[in-house]
Amino acid sequence: MIFEYLKACRLWLSLVFILLCLASNGSDMASDFWLKDWADEAQNAPSYALGQKFYRLAIYALLGFLYCKALL
Numbered sequence: 383m384i385f386e387y388l389k390a391c392r393l394w395l396s397l398v399f400i401l402l403c404l405a406s407n408g409s410d411m412a413s414d415f416w417l418k419d420w421a422d423e424a425q426n427a428p429s430y431a432l433g434q435k436f437y438r439l440a441i442y443a444l445l446g447f448l449y450c451k452a453l454l
């Protein structure tokens with residue numbers, strides 16, 4: 383039954399939709415792990431974490447952007 387629904391919606395569009403859903407969920411999970419790792423690093427080595435601030439922030443922003451784009 384699900385395959386018939388996907389076939390009616392065009393198989394390639396259904397595949398794109400499924401891949402975007404997986405990318406959205408993956409990006410959301412990755413941003414959570416990234417934020418946890420960033421917080422742990424800041425707690426263990428505050429001076430090193432300050433130097434990595436812009437790198438960490440850029441990656442976190444990229445993951446957030448990917449999450450938003452995958453939802454559209």
